[in-house]
Amino acid sequence: MHDRDCADLLAEVLPTLGLRVEGYRRVRAIVRKRLGRRLNELRLPDRAAYRAYLDEHPDEWAVLAGLCLIPVSRFYRDTDVFEHIAQDVLPRLARDAVAQGAEQVRVLSAGCASGEEAYSIAIAWRLGAAAPLAPPRLETIGVDASPTMISRARLGCYPRGSFKELPHDWATAALVNGDDGGLCIRTEIREGVRFVQGDLRTELPEGPFDLILCRNSAFTYFDLATQRVFLERLCDSLRVFGVLVIGHKEELPGKPERLVPVDARRRIFERCS
Ligand SMILES: C[S@@+](CC[C@H](N)C(=O)[O-])C[C@H]1O[C@@H](n2cnc3c(N)ncnc32)[C@H](O)[C@@H]1O
CATH class of the missing domain: 3.40.50.150 (Vaccinia Virus protein VP39)
Known part of the structure; x- marks a missing residue:
């Protein structure tokens, strides 16, 4: 998935998840890779197909929420x-x-x-x-x-x-x-x-x-x-x-x-x- 497609998809779906686009600006690449893998798993060709899949499969929202969790951390951070x-x-x-x-x-x-x-x-x-x-x-x-x-x-x-x-x-x-x-x-x-x-x-x-x-x-x-x-x-x-x-x-x-x-x-x- 291209970065532009990822940004557009996130702008559409994040509000439904109670999340905001600004939070993802610096870590979007992580979500983009995961979304790319998810589309492959589902054999979906593009963002529009995934958006339609979300509409047809309400359970997918929980999967998407999981893809949006950013796990970066380290000891004594800051x-x-x-x-x-x-x-x-x-x-x-x-x-x-x-x-x-x-x-x-x-x-x-x-x-x-x-x-x-x-x-x-x-x-x-x-x-x-x-x-x-x-x-x-x-x-x-x-x-x-x-x-x-x-x-x-x-x-x-x-x-x-x-x-x-x-x-x-x-x-x-x-x-x-x-x-x-x-x-x-x-x-x-x-x-x-x-x-x-x-x-x-x-x-x-x-x-x-x-x-x-x-x-x-x-x-x-x-x-x-x-x-x-x-x-x-x-x-x-x-x-x-x-x-x-x-x-x-x-x-x-x-x-x-x-x-x-x-x-x-x-x-x-x-x-x-
Ligand atoms: C970027 S890490 C920050 C970890 C640590 N607090 C730090 O500052 O190093 C954000 C963590 O918050 C978790 N997280 C995000 N949304 C959450 C939610 N709604 N409920 C519980 N955990 C959440 C993510 O799974 C992720 O592990």
Whole structure:
């Protein structure tokens, strides 16, 4: 499929999926390749034939939604943001938990891909500035719509390149050699980390969470109406004074009343009411 055909098809179908065209500008090639393969599987000649197929086969919309999931992630993605989370946010949450007598700090990675973000938090918690205060213990839940991503997250093994932004000494302490030349997360780090397959638009794990990371996912790909509804539900799941981190190139829709920016450059917000 040519890029122009892919762009035209996405412009037609994304609104029906609650997604927006702008989110796909830089990653359209990924979707274009997948669509090309799907058309081959269905033996359809072109975009128009696929559009007609969608009209005749309503189940195909779910397949198309799966083709539009962009799984790109890596450990410690956006180093500056992660250093801040490791050095300031997690220690603060640990201190709050100790002061309140809470047994655990709860973290949600919403749109977790293969678990890179959730495990990065677990590594930073165990090996970073929050460690001396433990307990409390950390519970981290990763949610993703893609069953393939969730299976990979549960496996916890990755190509070496996924770790290039992770501080070297942490990588040494947190990883073991895998079977195929890759690296796997040590068992101790995996404790308290779990993964759930689900659509963020319809279900979220039960809160409240102390920290929610929703980066490079909902606020890139969902359309604005869907983002607004989703953000309200995300706020419901965040405890008061809990922290929300979105992608460093993302914006929240409108001016959410319950959130204040505590670090606008890094896109870090706190729930104020
Ligand atoms: C680009 S990755 C970002 C991963 C990670 N948050 C990061 O910043 O590195 C976006 C992830 O969001 C997931 N995703 C997109 N829409 C979703 C939805 N409606 N429900 C759950 N997960 C979704 C995709 O499957 C993908 O794994």
